[in-house]
Amino acid sequence: MSGDTGLGRLRVVHMTSVHSPDDIRIVRHELMTLSEHGVDVTLIAPRHARPAPEGVRVLHVPAPASRWQRITRTTRDVYRSAVSADADIYHFHDPELIPVGVLLKVRGKRVVYDVHEDYPRQILTKDWVPSVFRGVIAQGMALAEKIASLLFSGIVTATPAIARRFPAHKTVVVQNFPALEDFSVSEAVPYHERPLRTAYLGGISAARGVFEMVRSMELIPTSFDAKLVLAGTFDSASLEKEVRRLPGWSRVDFLGWQSRQQVADILASARAGLVLFHPVPNHVEAEPNKLFEYMCAGLPIVASDFPLWREIVGKAECGLLVDPLDPSAIADAIRWIFEHPDDAAAMGERAREASRNRYNWDAEARKLLEFYGKLA
Secondary structure, eight states: OOSOOSOTTOEEEEEOSSSOTTOIIIIIIIIHHHHHTTOEEEEEEEOOSSOOOTTOEEEEEOOOSSHHHIIIIIHHHHHHHHHHHOOSEEEEOOGGGHHHHHHHHHTTOEEEEEEOSOHHHHHTTOTTSOHHHHHHHHHHHHHHHHHHHHHSSEEEESSHHHHTTSOGGGEEEOOOOOOGGGGOOTTOOOGGGSOSEEEEESOBOTTTTHHHHHHHHHTSOGGGOOEEEEESOBSOHHHHHHHHTSGGGGGEEEOOSOOHHHHHHHHTTOSEEEEOOOOOTTTTTOOOHHHHHHHHTTOOEEEEOOHHHIIIIIHHTOEEEEOTTOHHHHHHHHHHHHHOHHHHHHHHHHHHHHHHHTSSHHHHHHHHHHHHHHHO
């Protein structure tokens, strides 16, 4: 994208107490888009082992040692750094920073709340929240977001479903579609020559289907020499230990966190991408990055059979939809892709075409820039 957006005199600070300085939505998409159009952009974020991309200015706050410390000390540190930055617009990315946003608004600043998830629904499935308190806390979160949204200058949401909870006149949907250039590789392996590998990218948790994915590998005949490539980080060390005990783990290639180029290379040599989230409240209307990254990379998809995902994957005819709680159904879908390489390759091409035509960052970047233009 190029062109004069009239934003060149703006000073903007993005704030997070949770995300790393290389977060795709915050940094790769939003900050870098604004910077490319002349905006003076700074990120406030906890110090992290993974650095921000080159050219991104970061004000680090100390990394928290616990969730409670993050909610208390890190929130305070983010606020102090935000005040010292003295920006025109403050754009924050975590619900625990709502008090920071309110205080900045009281100081006369323009404040934007970027809502990545349906947080009230997400709380209902959080293991670290005692089940007896989840309903009350979820209601409290919904109320806090509703009241705060009336004060803020604007709301950015990651999906249309989340946007329905906020005032329409000040809300814009900026979806997590990939930048096409992120998944171009110089020497992609021709589809029919690729090993029988499936891939999963991103956070690894029980609710995102790690047990079912690994168990499905047990059910694919050993004659296929199939592998599941996991690229990402486990929610906890205890979860990783439990998953490693499964018989199917012997057919898993666990790579841990990978850079954007490494992710592109992984997908360029895989046969299918897996996105098998469980049907919990925060998932059924989610639009996970990985779904669209698989499409951008030209992979057929094995996905949870949710109504929204059925519309995306089914309309593009680019994958197979299954019950994410059924390892045998997952295994059958993977085996079908392995056994029908011509059909699977055609699915992948349709996925890539849908990404080029609809599910890419260019259109979302325009919406973000127009939104900032109105704020300015």
